[in-house]
Amino acid sequence: MTVDQTQKACGGCTSCAPGRLERYGLATAGADYVVALAGNPNTGKSTIFNALTGLRQHVGNWPGKTVVRAEGGFSFDGRRYRLIDLPGTYSLLSNSSDEEVARDFLLFGQPDVTAIVVDASSLERNLNLVLQVLEITDRAVVALNLIDEAERNGITVDDRALARDLGVPVVPMAARKSKGIKDFLQTLAGVASGEVVCRPKRVERFDAEVERAVNDLVRALHENYPGLPNARWVALRLLEGDPSVVHEVQNGTLGEAAHGHRPDAEVALA
Amino acid sequence: MSHADILRLAARHRERLGDTLHDRVVEALYSEAGSIADKAVSREGQRSKWAFDLALDRILTSKTLGIPAMILLFGLAFWITIAGANVPSAMLGDLLTVKVLGWLQAMAAAMGAPAWLSGFLIDGVYLSMAWVIAVMLPPMAIFFPLFTLLEDFGYLPRVAFNLDRAFSKAGAHGKQALSMMMGFGCNAAGVVATRIIDSPRERLIAILTNNFSICNGRWPTLILVGTIFIGATAPAALASLVAAGSVVLIALLGVIFTLLVSGALSKTVLKGETSAFTLELPPYRPPRVLQTIYTSLLDRTMIVLWRAIVMAAPAGAVIWLISNIDVSGQSIAYWVVSALNPFGLLVGLNGIILLAYIVAIPANEIIIPTILMLTLNLSKSALAQKGVMLELEENQVRDVLVGQGGWTLLTGINLMLFSLLHNPCSTTLLTIYRETGSKKWTFVAAALPIVLGLAVCFLTASFFRLMGWV
Amino acid sequence: MVYISLAIAKFISTVGKTMQTTVHRLSEVPLGEPARIVKLRLTGAERRRLLDMGLAPGTVVEGRLRSPLGDPVAYQVRGTLVSLRRRQAEMIDVERSAR
Numbered sequence: 001m002t003v004d005q006t007q008k009a010c011g012g013c014t015s016c017a018p019g020r021l022e023r024y025g026l027a028t029a030g031a032d033y034v035v036a037l038a039g040n041p042n043t044g045k046s047t048i049f050n051a052l053t054g055l056r057q058h059v060g061n062w063p064g065k066t067v068v069r070a071e072g073g074f075s076f077d078g079r080r081y082r083l084i085d086l087p088g089t090y091s092l093l094s095n096s097s098d099e100e101v102a103r104d105f106l107l108f109g110q111p112d113v114t115a116i117v118v119d120a121s122s123l124e125r126n127l128n129l130v131l132q133v134l135e136i137t138d139r140a141v142v143a144l145n146l147i148d149e150a151e152r153n154g155i156t157v158d159d160r161a162l163a164r165d166l167g168v169p170v171v172p173m174a175a176r177k178s179k180g181i182k183d184f185l186q187t188l189a190g191v192a193s194g195e196v197v198c199r200p201k202r203v204e205r206f207d208a209e210v211e212r213a214v215n216d217l218v219r220a221l222h223e224n225y226p227g228l229p230n231a232r233w234v235a236l237r238l239l240e241g242d243p244s245v246v247h248e249v250q251n252g253t254l255g256e257a258a259h260g261h262r263p264d265a266e267v268a269l270a
Numbered sequence: 271m272s273h274a275d276i277l278r279l280a281a282r283h284r285e286r287l288g289d290t291l292h293d294r295v296v297e298a299l300y301s302e303a304g305s306i307a308d309k310a311v312s313r314e315g316q317r318s319k320w321a322f323d324l325a326l327d328r329i330l331t332s333k334t335l336g337i338p339a340m341i342l343l344f345g346l347a348f349w350i351t352i353a354g355a356n357v358p359s360a361m362l363g364d365l366l367t368v369k370v371l372g373w374l375q376a377m378a379a380a381m382g383a384p385a386w387l388s389g390f391l392i393d394g395v396y397l398s399m400a401w402v403i404a405v406m407l408p409p410m411a412i413f414f415p416l417f418t419l420l421e422d423f424g425y426l427p428r429v430a431f432n433l434d435r436a437f438s439k440a441g442a443h444g445k446q447a448l449s450m451m452m453g454f455g456c457n458a459a460g461v462v463a464t465r466i467i468d469s470p471r472e473r474l475i476a477i478l479t480n481n482f483s484i485c486n487g488r489w490p491t492l493i494l495v496g497t498i499f500i501g502a503t504a505p506a507a508l509a510s511l512v513a514a515g516s517v518v519l520i521a522l523l524g525v526i527f528t529l530l531v532s533g534a535l536s537k538t539v540l541k542g543e544t545s546a547f548t549l550e551l552p553p554y555r556p557p558r559v560l561q562t563i564y565t566s567l568l569d570r571t572m573i574v575l576w577r578a579i580v581m582a583a584p585a586g587a588v589i590w591l592i593s594n595i596d597v598s599g600q601s602i603a604y605w606v607v608s609a610l611n612p613f614g615l616l617v618g619l620n621g622i623i624l625l626a627y628i629v630a631i632p633a634n635e636i637i638i639p640t641i642l643m644l645t646l647n648l649s650k651s652a653l654a655q656k657g658v659m660l661e662l663e664e665n666q667v668r669d670v671l672v673g674q675g676g677w678t679l680l681t682g683i684n685l686m687l688f689s690l691l692h693n694p695c696s697t698t699l700l701t702i703y704r705e706t707g708s709k710k711w712t713f714v715a716a717a718l719p720i721v722l723g724l725a726v727c728f729l730t731a732s733f734f735r736l737m738g739w740v
Numbered sequence: 741m742v743y744i745s746l747a748i749a750k751f752i753s754t755v756g757k758t759m760q761t762t763v764h765r766l767s768e769v770p771l772g773e774p775a776r777i778v779k780l781r782l783t784g785a786e787r788r789r790l791l792d793m794g795l796a797p798g799t800v801v802e803g804r805l806r807s808p809l810g811d812p813v814a815y816q817v818r819g820t821l822v823s824l825r826r827r828q829a830e831m832i833d834v835e836r837s838a839r
Contacts, residue, residue, distance in 0.1 A: 042552050090792035093296065121553065122819040123311050125794050127303035149555065153320075155313050162310040176558060201306075206298045210291065213283035220276050238280035239291060249273050296791045297798065327805050327814075327821075336808035431823050435809035438825065444812075546786040546828065548793050551805075551814055551821035 021185060023054030024073035024080075031073060031082035033192040036109070038102055038133055039117030040126050041088030044145045047175040048117060049085040052185075076185045081192075084111065090125075092132045093240075104244055106136050107230070113192040115184070117143045120150035120157050120172070130166065134200035135233040140168045141187050148174035167199040202232060213239060323554050330428050340429060344451070345518075347416045352489065355408035362407060366400035390590055398586020398636060402578040405635040409486045410574055413455045415566040422557035426451070427549055434547060440529045441536025443472040444547050450476075450528055453483030454521075456573075457698040460485075461705055469545040474711060475532050477702055481694045481719050482524040482531070487634035488689050492517045494638060495689075498668045499682025520686050527691070531718070581632035581696055589629050589640055593647055604648055617724055618684040618731025622648070622675065627688070632696040637689070642667065645675040680734045684727040691723030764836055767829035771803040771813070775834035782831045794818040795832070 039045045049055065053072025070085040086102040093099075106114060116133050118126040133140060144159055163170040169187045173180030190196035206214065217235035221228055228234065237245040284291070329335050374396060378388035420426060426448055434444030445467050453460025457480050464476040484492065493513070501513030536542070592602040603625065611621030626640040671677040693716045694702070703712040734740045769775045777799050780787055794817045795801065804821065805814040814823040824832075 042550070091296075091788075093292065093788065093792070124303055124307035125818050125820055127307055128299055128792075128794075131299050131302055149553075155311060158310045158312070162306070165306045165309065201302075207294055209287060210294055210298075213287060216283065217276070217280055220279055224273070224276065235280075236295060238277070239284050239287065240295075241280075241284060246277060249276055251273075292788070293791070293797070296796055300794070300796050300799070324804065331805045331807055331814075333806075333808045431805075431812065431814065432807050432809065434807060434823075434825070435811045438811075546789050547812065547823070547825055548789050548828075549812075549823045550793065551823060 021052070021181075022075045023052065024075065025054050029073075030080060032079045033112040034082045034084065034109070035188060035192065036106060036111035036114040037083060037085045037117065038106065038114055038129070039088060039143075040090055040119065040129055043088070043117045043119040043126065044175050045085060045088060045117045048115075048143065048145065048173070048181075048184075049083060051175055051178065051181055052083055077189055079189065079193075081188075084109075089129065091129055092136075100244070103136075106133065107233070107245070108248070111137075112139065113188055114140045115143050115188060116140060117145050120144050120147050121153060121155055123157060123162075131201065134166065134168065135202060135236070136230045138198055138200050138230075139191050140198060140200060141184070141191055142166060142168055142170045143175075143180075143184055144170055144172045145175055147172045148177060148179070165201060167201045169196065169198070326554060327428065327551070330425070331432055336432050340432060343420070343425070344454075347413065347420070348454070348489075350416065351409050351413040351486070352493070354412045358408035358411075359404055363401075363404035366404050367397060371397065371400070386594070389594065390587065394586045394590025395583045396586070398582045398589065398633075399578040401639055402582040402633050402635050403574060405490055406487060406574045406577070407571065409489065410456065410570040411567050413486055414459075414570045415563045417452070417455055418562050418566045419557045419559065422555065422562055424552050424554045427551050430549055431551060434549075436529055437532070438544060438547070440533035441544060442475050442529075442532040443467050443469065443545060444549065446472070446476040446479075446528075446532070449480060450483050450525070453480040453485060455486055457481055457483065457485045457694055458701040461698060461701045464705070469542075471536075471540050471542040472545060474706065475535050475540055477706065478535065478711070478715050478718060479528045479531050481698070481715070482527040482690065484521055484524055484690060485634070485695075487695065489517070490635065491637050491689050492520055492686055494664070494667065495682050495685050496520075498664060498671070499677075499679055500686075502668075503679070516686070520690050523687075524690050527722070531722075577633065577697055582636065585629055585632040585636065589636075589643070592629070593644070601647070603644060607644065607648060616731070617727040618680050618734070619688060619727060620676070620681065623681075623685060623688070627692055631693065634689075634695050638667075641675075642670055645670055649674040678740060680731060680740050684730055687726050687730060688723045691719050691726055693717070693720050762835065763833050765830050766801070766815075766824075766832040766834050767826050769803060769834060769836060771806060773836065774800050774802040775836050776800050777832060778835050779833040780831065781833065782828065786828070790824075790828070790832075793822050794820065795822070801834070 037045055037049055049070060049072065052074045054074070055070070055072045072083050072085070074081055074083065084105065086105060087099075089099045089102050091099065092103040092106070105111070114133055114137050116130050118130060130142060142162070144157060144162070147157070150157060157172070159170040159172050169191065171180055171184045171187050173184055175181065187196070191198065214232060214235045217238060218231045221231045221234060225231075234245060234249075238249065330339055371392065374392045375388065378392060429451060430444045430447045433447040437444050437446050446464070448466065449460050449463040451460075452463040460480040460483055461477050464473050464480070467473040467476055496516040497510070497513040500516040501509040504512040592606065595602050597605060606625050607621035609621070610624040614620040614622075614624045622641055622644045626637055626644060630637050630640055671681075693699070699712055699716055702715050703709070706712065731740075763778060764775070766775060766777075777795060777797050779797060780790060780795070782790065799818060801815045801817050803813050804816050807813070807823075812823045812825045813829065814821045
C-alpha cells in the first residue's frame with residue numbers, strides 16, 4: 001500500500017484510539033520501536049525532539065548546537081517509542097565525529113524508522129543528506145519542517161511530488177507552532193510497524209566506472225550477506241575505505257548488524 | 271567469498287578509481303538533489319525575505335557599522351542586565367539576608383540552640399547561600415534569556431563572522447568568539463559552548479581562555495570597586511560614567527587577554543593546524559520570545575539554586591569556621607591573613623584579599639562580603655560580627671576598606687585586575703574537567719589565570735611605586 | 741644568445757598568461773559577481789567539509805558579505821550563506837561569467 005492509500009483507508013476509521021501522544025521525557029526502557037531523528041543543523045530537529053519527548057533540549061539558531069546524542073521516550077497510539085536525536089550533519093560521507101556518530105547509528109543501530117528533518121526553505125541542500133540516508137535505510141520519513149517560514153517567504157514545496165520522487169512519506173510541519181506533529185507521528189507509526197512500505201529513491205546516476213565498481217561489490221556482498229538491505233551504501237563506503245565499515249566486514253559482523261532489531265540495545269555512540 | 275576477499279576487491283576498485291571517487295559520488299548526489307528540488311519547489315516573492323536578510327547583514331557586518339553594532343548590542347544586553355537586576359537583587363537580598371535570617375535566628379534562639387551551632391549554620395552556611403542567590407539570580411535571569419533571544423534570532427554566527435580574523439590570527443577558531451560571549455554570562459556555560467568547535471586543540475584553547483570573559487558573578491564586584499575607587503577620582507558629574515568606563519575597560523582587557531593568551535598557547539603548548547572555518551550564516555528568524563524566556567529562566571534558576579547549595583554553602587561554612595575558631599588567642603583567619611599579607615602587599619593587594627579569594631573559589635559573588643567581613647573582624651570594629659557577611663552602603667564600604675582595611679587606589683585597581691585574572695570558580699573547573707576529561711588541563715585552567723593575575727598586579731604595583739604614587 | 745632565450749621565455753609566459761585568464765581563484769572575484777566552481781584544490785577533511793556545504797564543482801556561488809576585519813567573506817551557495825576564509829577561497833578555481 002502506498003502512503004496515500006493507507007491514509008485514505010485509515011482516515012475515517014475510529015477503532016484505533018485517536019492518536020494520543022504521551023511524553024515520557026528520559027524514560028526509554030521497554031520501547032516497542034526505535035526512531036532516529038536526523039537532519040542538517042538548524043532545521044528545527046531539537047524543537048521536534050522536545051515536542052515529542054517533553055524534554056527541554058537547548059535550541060539555538062546556529063549550526064552545531066546539538067552536539068551530544070540525546071534520547072527521549074514517548075508513546076503514541078498505545079505504542080512506546082525511543083527517540084534518538086542524532087547530531088545535526090550536512091552529510092554522512094565525511095569523517096567528522098558528529099557524522100560518524102550519526103552514520104554509525106543509522107547503519108548499525110538499526111532504528112525502526114528514521115525521520116529526516118528538512119528545512120523547507122533550503123530543500124536542495126537538505127536533500128543531499130536525505131538521499132544519503134535513503135541509501136542506508138528504506139524505512140524513512142521526511143519531516144518537511146519550517147513550512148511556516150517558507151510560506152512567509154513565498155516558497156511553496158509540493159510535498160506530494162517530493163514524496164513520489166523520493167519514494168518515502170513527506171510530512172509538512174511547522175514544529176515551532178506545533179503544526180503537523182500528529183500527522184508526523186502517525187506516519188512514523190505506520191512506517192515503523194511496517195504498515196506503510198517505502199520504495200526509497202536510490203541514486204542511480206553515478207558515472208559508469210563508479211557504477212561498475214559498486215555493482216561488483218554489491219554482488220560480492222550479497223553472496224556473503226544475502227538480504228543485506230543497504231548493500232549499495234556499504235559498497236560505497238568500502239570503496240572509500242571507511243574504517244568502521246571495513247572493521248565490520250573484517251569481523252564478519254556486518255550481517256548481524258544489518259538484521260538485528262534491538263529496541264533496547266545500548267548502542268555505544270562515541 | 272571470504273570477508274578478506276571482499277576487502278581486497280574493494281581495494282582493487284579503489285585504486286582503479288583513484289582519488290576522484292568521493293567527488294564523483296558527491297556530484298551525483300548533488301545533481302540528483304538539485305533535480306528533485308527543482309521539481310518540487312516553486313518560489314514567488316522570495317526576493318523580499320532575502321532582500322531583508324541581506325540588508326540587515328550588510329549593516330551588521332559592514333566595515334563601519336559592524337563592530338560598533340556588536341558593541342552596542344552586547345553593551346545594551348549588559349546594561350539591561352545590570353540595571354534590571356538592581357532592584358530584584360536588593361529585594362531578594364533584603365528578604366533573604368535580613369528577614370529570613372532574622373526568622374532563622376529567632377527560631378534558633380527559641381529552640382535554645384547553642385551559639386556555635388546557630389552561628390555556623392545560619393551565619394555561615396545559610397548566609398553564604400542567601401548572598402549567592404540574591405546576587406546571582408536576577409542578573410542570570412535577565413542575561414541568559416537575552417542572550418538566548420539573540421541566539422534564536424540568528425545573530426551570533428554573524429559575531430563569529432565579524433571577529434574571525436582576530437581569532438585566526440591568534441591561531442584560534444572563529445567560533446571561539448561565541449563561547450567567549452557566552453562566558454560573559456557564566457564561564458561554565460561558556461566552557462560548554464565550546465562544543466561547537468570541532469578541533470580538540472582549538473576547543474582546548476577556547477576552554478582555557480574562557481575565564482577571561484567576566485561572568486555575571488564578577489560584575490557586582492567590579493562595579494562596586496569601580497564606583498568607589500575609580501569613579502571617585504572623577505568630578506561628581508562624571509563619576510558614574512567614569513566608573514562604568516572602568517568596568518568596560520576591564521571587560522575589553524579580558525577580550526585582549528583572550529586573544530593574546532590564545533595566541534601564546536597556539537604557538538607553544540598547543541601548536542597545530544588551524545582547522546577549516548566554514549560557518550553557515552542561517553537566515554534570521556523571529557525568536558519565540560515567551561517560550562525562550564520561560565525555558566531560559568527555569569534553567570538558570572535551577573542552576574543558581576544548585577550552585578548556592580553545593581558550592582556557596584560549604585564556602586560559607588569554611589569562612590565562619592576560620593573566623594570563629596581561635597588558635598593561640600586569635601582566629602585562624604587572623605593567622606592566615608598575617609601570613610599572606612607580606613606577599614599580598616608586594617603584589618599590590620593584601621592578605622585579606624588573598625584569603626578571600628581562596629575561600630571564595632566556589633563562588634565569585636561572595637568576594638566583597640567576605641572581604642568586608644574579614645576586614646571588620648580583624649580590625650575589631652564595632653560593626654563586625656564574627657564570620658558574618660554583610661550588606662553595607664557604598665559609603666560605608668569605602669570607609670571600611672580605606673579606613674580600616676588600608677586600601678588605596680592601587681588596591682582598588684589591582685582588585686579589579688585580579689577579579690579578571692584569577693582562577694575560574696569551582697563550578698567552571700568542574701565543568702572543564704567534565705568536558706576535557708583531563709586533570710592536567712583542568713589544573714592549567716586554574717593555574718594560568720592566577721599566575722597571570724599575580725604577575726599583572728605585581729607589575730601594576732611596581733609601576734605605581736616607581737612613579738611614587740604609592 | 742641570452743637575449744634570445746629571454747625573449748622566447750617572455751613570449752611563452754605572455755601566451756601562457758593569456759591562456760590562463762579564463763580560470764580564476766574565488767578570492768579574486770569581487771562581491772556580487774557570480775562564479776561557477778571548476779575545481780577545489782583543497783584536500784582531506786577541509787575539502788569534504790566544503791563539499792558538504794554545497795561547494796561542489798558545477799555550483800554557482802556569489803560573494804555577498806565581507807567581514808569588517810576584511811576576512812572571511814560570506815558566499816551565497818545553493819540558497820545558504822557560507823563563510824569562507826581568504827585562504828580557502830584562494831584554493832577554489834572558478835569560471836567567471838563572460839563580461
